[in-house]
Amino acid sequence: MIEFEDVYKTYRAAGREIAALQPTDLNIRAGEVFGLIGHSGAGKSTLLRLINRLEEPSGGRIRVDGEDVTALDDAGLRRFRRQVGMIFQHFNLLSSRTVAENVAMPLQLAGESSRAQIDARVAELLARVGLEAHAKSYPAQLSGGQKQRVGIARALATQPKILLCDEATSALDPQTTAQVLDLLARINRELNLTIVLITHEMDVIRRVCDRVAVLDGGSVVEQGPVSDVFLHPQHPTTRRFVREAEHVDEGEQNDDFQHVEGRIVRLTFKGEATYAPLLGRIARESGIDYSILAGRIDRIREMPYGQLTLALQGGDQTLALQRLEEAEVTLEVLR
Amino acid sequence: MIEELMPNVYWPEIWEASLDTLLMLGGSMLFTVILGLPLGVLLFLSGQSDRPAQRTLYNAISLLVNIVRSLPFIILLILMMPLTGLLMGTKVGLAGTIPPLVAGATPFFARLVETALREVDRGIIEATQAMGATTSQIIFRALLPEARPGLWAAATVTAITLVSYTAMAGLVGGGGLGDLAVRYGYHRYQPDVMWLTVILLLVLVQLLQMSGDRLVARFSHK
Numbered sequence: 001m002i003e004f005e006d007v008y009k010t011y012r013a014a015g016r017e018i019a020a021l022q023p024t025d026l027n028i029r030a031g032e033v034f035g036l037i038g039h040s041g042a043g044k045s046t047l048l049r050l051i052n053r054l055e056e057p058s059g060g061r062i063r064v065d066g067e068d069v070t071a072l073d074d075a076g077l078r079r080f081r082r083q084v085g086m087i088f089q090h091f092n093l094l095s096s097r098t099v100a101e102n103v104a105m106p107l108q109l110a111g112e113s114s115r116a117q118i119d120a121r122v123a124e125l126l127a128r129v130g131l132e133a134h135a136k137s138y139p140a141q142l143s144g145g146q147k148q149r150v151g152i153a154r155a156l157a158t159q160p161k162i163l164l165c166d167e168a169t170s171a172l173d174p175q176t177t178a179q180v181l182d183l184l185a186r187i188n189r190e191l192n193l194t195i196v197l198i199t200h201e202m203d204v205i206r207r208v209c210d211r212v213a214v215l216d217g218g219s220v221v222e223q224g225p226v227s228d229v230f231l232h233p234q235h236p237t238t239r240r241f242v243r244e245a246e247h248v249d250e251g252e253q254n255d256d257f258q259h260v261e262g263r264i265v266r267l268t269f270k271g272e273a274t275y276a277p278l279l280g281r282i283a284r285e286s287g288i289d290y291s292i293l294a295g296r297i298d299r300i301r302e303m304p305y306g307q308l309t310l311a312l313q314g315g316d317q318t319l320a321l322q323r324l325e326e327a328e329v330t331l332e333v334l335r
Numbered sequence: 336m337i338e339e340l341m342p343n344v345y346w347p348e349i350w351e352a353s354l355d356t357l358l359m360l361g362g363s364m365l366f367t368v369i370l371g372l373p374l375g376v377l378l379f380l381s382g383q384s385d386r387p388a389q390r391t392l393y394n395a396i397s398l399l400v401n402i403v404r405s406l407p408f409i410i411l412l413i414l415m416m417p418l419t420g421l422l423m424g425t426k427v428g429l430a431g432t433i434p435p436l437v438a439g440a441t442p443f444f445a446r447l448v449e450t451a452l453r454e455v456d457r458g459i460i461e462a463t464q465a466m467g468a469t470t471s472q473i474i475f476r477a478l479l480p481e482a483r484p485g486l487w488a489a490a491t492v493t494a495i496t497l498v499s500y501t502a503m504a505g506l507v508g509g510g511g512l513g514d515l516a517v518r519y520g521y522h523r524y525q526p527d528v529m530w531l532t533v534i535l536l537l538v539l540v541q542l543l544q545m546s547g548d549r550l551v552a553r554f555s556h557k
């Protein structure tokens with residue numbers, strides 16, 4: 001639905017050219033939550049802002065539902081932007097307007113003149129984000145999480161089909177972050193809205209995204225379904241993000257491995273397999289012993305997964321590995 | 336008792352001079368806002384852009400504004416005389432003071448407007464753009480409302496500056512409290528008249544500042 005063809009962006013600042021985004025191809029599907037992760041300066045915001053042309057591409061083509069949005073004239077661009085909501089790290093609400101007036105703004109700008117219709121729509125939106133009680137408050141009177149929910153209500157006012165989120169939770173504490181992410185996931189489900197979100201936390205990607213692209217130095221270095229990228233990261237940058245999310249220090253982990261004998265394997269279970277009593281059965285059958293070096297059981301969106309690092313000793317290890325290969329488990333032999 | 340303290344004060348004359356000052360202030364303030372607000376918006380918009388044509392426009396307006404602002408007001412008064420005659424059909428009297436007052440205060444106010452607009456968070460303008468707003472919607476629905484406290488502060492400072500300008504403009508035949516202070520206090524050595532006008536001007540400035548502060552607070556929701 002959102003297609004990037006060879007899109008790139010160079011900024012000219014102080015006579016120098018900065019390549020913020022290298023020529024990029026990207027496909028974002030209708031109805032999915034697509035994550036963009038990368039370090040500061042990786043080009044995430046640039047990529048996102050190219051979609052609604054807050055930044056003009058230096059070259060390439062961007063299509064949304066088959067329409068070439070890079071070719072739109074001013075009026076066409078304004079019409080297109082009404083189909084694309086956007087929320088921001090610092091909320092960017094108008095301090096001179098109440099919550100309800102902020103949410104009404106996109107409707108007024110779009111030329112909706114019926115007061116009754118605007119009021120009805122605003123009430124509906126505020127109910128959706130759980131802020132009915134704050135309609136008459138000013139943004140300065142709200143907490144960060146509430147402000148972001150106003151931002152979300154405002155972004156949804158003109159019934160867009162795409163929602164762009166530029167670090168929408170980076171200014172929030174973990175609990176509020178979780179609430180806002182839940183709200184985004186719910187909106188995605190209920191309105192079948194395509195969401196593109198930027199973050200520098202793999203945990204945010206894990207919780208709400210279907211697919212993810214990892215940006216590094218202005219290039220997409222890895223992309224795919226979150227379960228693949230998260231559980232089997234290939235690029236060093238991706239690995240660093242995943243380890244950060246799991247609070248694993250690679251140096252320490254290697255030290256730990258020095259202290260154990262035998263073969264070290266990493267098993268990844270997905271979905272129902274996470275709950276199957278697999279290890280005990282295989283251990284009994286092959287007579288191996290195992291010790292658990294590291295492990296995590298969690299969810300990627302709704303999908304449960306488990307990832308265990310084991311040291312195998314004694315018994316028939318060939319048989320054990322063979323059984324693991326046969327089971328619904330991804331097996332990686334680390335040593 | 337007041338008679339004893341101020342033996343030379345002739346109240347109808349004070350009243351008339353006060354009214355003249357208020358008229359000069361009100362008239363010049365009105366035109367200063369009408370001209371200065373769009374000029375300030377223009378300064379802000381052209382100053383933001385990185386298109387060469389807009390940069391040139393910004394530099395040109397900026398230079399003009401600086402030239403007028405660097406002139407002492409008394410010089411501006413004298414330089415403006417022929418133009419005032421053309422515009423108002425008279426170089427003296429109340430009407431004769433309005434063009435130089437407006438010419439002196441407009442660049443000042445425009446600069447303050449520009450500064451107030453720069454205080455508006457860029458993110459808010461961006462969010463408005465992302466909603467599909469036209470440039471005029473951005474100006475009237477986002478920029479100006481968000482800058483309103485700053486704009487009221489700018490208007491307050493300008494009005495107070497205009498009070499002191501009216502005193503000078505009065506010298507060139509306009510009347511008002513400043514003119515009265517010089518004619519009686521200085522030329523005829525009647526210090527009581529001078530002190531009274533000074534007190535009245537002070538009260539006026541205080542009132543302006545207080546109402547200005549109120550308006551700023553009223554529109555500030557930060």
Ligand SMILES: Nc1ncnc2c1ncn2[C@@H]1O[C@H](COP(=O)(O)OP(=O)(O)OP(=O)(O)O)[C@@H](O)[C@H]1O
Pocket residue numbers: 011012013018019020038039040041042043044045046047200
């Ligand atoms: N308006 C601009 N003018 C010049 N250079 C810019 C501009 N905007 C971004 N850049 C540069 O482009 C590169 C990518 O910036 P971008 O804002 O897309 O990064 P980001 O991944 O969003 O980073 P962050 O996580 O800090 O927000 C950076 O090197 C940045 O300095």
Ligand SMILES: [Mg+2]
Pocket residue numbers: 044045046
């Ligand atoms: Mg960014």
